[in-house]
Amino acid sequence: MLETDVVVVGAGISGLGAATALAQEGRDVLVLEARDRVGGRTENVEIGGQPNEIGGQWVAPYQSELEGLLEELGIELFPSHRTGEHVYVGPDKRVTRYEGHDAPLSDAAGRSYADAAAKLDELAAQLDPDAPWEHPDALALDALTYEEWLRREVADDAARDLLRSFLAGGFMTKPAQSFSLLAGLWVIAGAGSVDNLFEPDLCLAYRVVGGSQLIALRLAEGLGERVRLGSPVRDVAWGDGRVTVRAGDTEVEARAAVLAIPPNLVSGIRFEPTLPPWRYRLEQHLSQGAVIKALAVYETPFWRDEGLSGEGFAPYELVREVYDNTPPSGSPGVLCTFLAGESAEKTGYLPAGERRRIVTEGYAAFFGPAALEAADYVERDWSAEEWTRGAYCATFDVGGLSRFGPDLRRPIGPIHWACTDISGLGNMHMEGALRSGRAAAGEVLAAL
Template sequence: MQPRPELPSHVPAVVVGAGYAGLSAALSLQDRGIDVLLLEASDRVGGRVLSEQRSSIVVDHGGQWVGPTQQRLNAWAKRFDCPTFPTWNVGEHVDIWLDGSKSRYTGIGPDQGAGMAEYLEAIDRLNDLSSRIVLDDPSSTPELEKWDSETVYSFLDRTVGSGDARRRVALAVQGVWSCEPRDLSLFHLLFYIASAGSYEQLMETEGCAQERRFVRGAQDPALAVAAALGDRLRLGTRVLGIEHRDDTAIVHTRDGSVHTDRVVLATPPPATAKLEFDPPLPMSRDRWIHRSPMGDVAKVHAVYSTPFWRADGLSGQATLYGQHPVGVVFDNSPPDAEQGVLVAFVYGDRLRNWLALEPEDRRTAVVDTLRHVFGEAAADVVDYAEKVWPTDQLTGGGYAAVPAPGTWFEHGTAGWRTPAGLIHWAGTETATEWNGYIDGAISSGERAAEEVAAALLASATVG
């Protein structure tokens, strides 16, 4: 192994974490002509976005979609020439109900599905309530304390009379927040809806968050930014702690230390919790980090020689209620559809139960589910891949961190993303728009870079 080049003794700005947020902060600083160093513990960029070439197809193990209102990710796709294509979405979706019965549908759910009418009412109510979130300053939302004091479970129990409708909302919560309704507050749910624009933006494909995919995988723009950063990006450089004083900060890594004027931390909360801060972080930021556990999700890809479900008029999309390990399935076939790919999402309670199985049984459980949905042809898997995000040590889970009930009310003002002296905060969890998404990660990096640039300018003017 070649020794890594030594760290410089001083750079104006250091960014920690080369997921989309850190890449964005570093790129944005570089675009402004500010010398920056981006430090990444792992040997790759992309964070919770990870594309793998497997024989003839690209498998996206993490974040994968881009929607039409995700302006920043679309801008990167354009700037770095990363082609996209529409998510496979033609045909009927399958809904497997509690009793195992199967409905085929198009749109948001089966017209005659159990609880559908009340489910649609619940969606309207959530959209209505979310319009009261003050998106620019969530902590000033008038109903903050009340909404952050109850879990989504309690809210549904209180306001949705039909148990079947509650189950439908629960599946949506699992799918979008990768946790259970008991784990998050009504406030965080509503904030997230407001941040995306609407409940439908979160859930749907055409015109919404799941509209398009990247031809070369969703890591493609990240790799392009890494190339643009050149030697300003240091992979394999684990940050251990940050000393920060009035006018300078020292970033300590396993490979030495670097002095800097400003730091952008773009690490997920569990990674940030591991760092040593001297002086310690302000209490609210510390509490926010410690009260924001990551979601629990695994993505499982099953590859077939053809997208056989299309001959049946099926889209490859499915929603599953009841005891199946999988909650939602999408068609993740490549643009040319030379092979067929199904991606199964396993999250929340389902993930915990599924992880208790032996690896071989995990695979059987997923493939059996796909057979139940799409027929016997689903047994003929030619390639199979699992990515269990909670066991990924540097990210600690996915898709995003989910603040526990009370966190927004108690620490939203000072703990969400207020700089701590010379330390600025990026990460999709700090985004106003598309919080929790790749797009939010990029905007969070841009916002942090703007803070840093303004601070450096101010101190240059004073100096």
């Protein structure tokens, strides 16, 4: 039996952030990680001998706590490649090249989009990102689906379709009729504004030199032997001021535990005694979204030669978005997409080869037939990942956030919680993971 002050379950950014904060305060910590790597939803893959990412990757300027950590860790950012014209594929498959940040909507659609975005901003600004359930109209906002709100508030079809595509497809990664306006507003409030979340100049601003998994790798390096890989925690026995955690043959006794795992996975752990009923109820109303991230590799970023940025949106297609993920060296060319929400649900059944065809044909709709000739293809269906079971984040069903949100972070005896899924500012993003981990560490320090 190993003994420590605090046992942390999960070596994503939240768990490693919590463990680092505790260690900096002189506490003994041990981190148990199920996978044989750290980083959770951030994961580097090597393409052309250089790091690329198959999980989270962009850092937006509002992610201030994360940027502070990057500086501490000596990790640099580089501006995402977005130079050139972007491409929009409309409902009739018409391809339009455009510059700047706005998709080429008609004047009327543009005005409708701007009005609706302003309404979302106004509502999100009324939420406390740490406690959206406290909004005076939380029940009503949580009873209304995002789809219904779009129907009521956005008269123009193209504007509505784009707003649906951005929030439901791009972030919640589930259909717009399956989550509430309140749940969607929470993510906007977590980012600070609609622009911080949707505006490519902001949300796609930077990438991490060395790939985003480097953040977790460096944090783990700092913790050294206090991080144990290949240790899936399946049993937790808890009582007054003591907790015993078991992962295979490893048994750890501690004064407190931080469970830094996605909340949809908590039910996979056997607790002795069982957790209070409210905790199990909560989990039954949360589900992960669906995301398959796909990278296609080309000898060169051929689209750049044609004055294209490699970025595009196609709200009506399976391949709804595309980005230039070419490494800073400029070669090989890499295009990246997310088959998210309904696109993942529709294509998840198919063999990988079939999905590769769909993805490269989707890229060809933006950039022409050269996109069909990918030299390599890498994909990750995050729903198939045993230790995540979806992406980007676990979110509540309609009505769930106002009913169960207040219990999300409630400690149970010596057990505390962390994860981006339960964070306020930076919710759903690496920023939220870090903030959530540090907040849990603060809670534990106060409790010990």
